[in-house]
Amino acid sequence: MSDRLLEVRPFNLMAAAVCVVLLSYAYYSQFVLGLEPCPLCIFQRIAMIALLLVFLVAAALGGGPLRSRIMAGLLGATAVSGAGISAWHIRQQHLPGDEWAACGADLGYMIEVFSFWETLQMAFTGTGDCAEVDWAFLGLSMPAWVGIFFLLLGSAGVWANWRAARPPF
Template identity: 30%
Template sequence: MTYIANLACKRSSWFMLMLSAFTLEVTALIFQYQMDLAPCIMCIYQRTAVLGIFIAGLIGLTNPNNTLIRISAYVIWSISTIWGYFLAVEHIDMQTTTDVFAYTCGIVPNFPSFMPLHEWIPIFFSAPGDCGEISWQFLDLSMPVWMKIIFSIYSVTLITIISSNLFKKRI
């Protein structure tokens, strides 16, 4: 238990978090630009959640021994992973519903007016795809199902590390 608790104070752990999110972002771009799979709005929002996890890793990497830095990284990590999980669940619903009027999928992301990412970096944040279309599967699971699994893994990892630290401090 101490080993897991100590992971949060190691730069290598935060680097691995950052690297895993970076790898997912690069993979998304490969899917988009090499495999011609146009991302939908839900894909872009999930991509943004993964970017939040990347930022959390970057923040934790700066000084993992500083409690305030670590807590800031935990907060960003938890918000990103929970938001991403619920986006993936909603996206799965969009792909599996038989009611054509249940969901609508726009083409312009709803980012805050002070941060219109789709205008600033359209190559990364534009959403020309259809949310209901299943254009890729691996092991009979669609991309949002894989993202649900990935966000679950990030969540379990976060909960394990935080609870290990809380348990360590009580002993």
């Protein structure tokens, strides 16, 4: 077995641990700091959980050029999806106040009352809650930081897993 195939497993576990830390801070922000997540925040969390699961599967399956390439593709697709949600959220935060969509109900209520597709459509058309910036670090909002982490983790995951699939020179 190639050394690259062996060294990609610890990388995937470390990347999964980063996802856990990010999710832990999101829940800390909600339950300790009192920051209520908007629907787009919830979708970003779901995307981060999906990225975490793909990293764990990649670490568990390990080896094999085909598996490593499949994992690289799944990591890339999941990270790009999460970054897209973050980008949409950042867009909502930078719209002028008169262009915000009207405030809607919270995600739990929308899921109970509306179909999945209606809830998805309402979440992505934005609410006043999604446009508020309640938290910032170094001038960037939480969705911006989450987007950066999606891009970093996704790029590194694709690179490491694709590299592991190549034969050593």
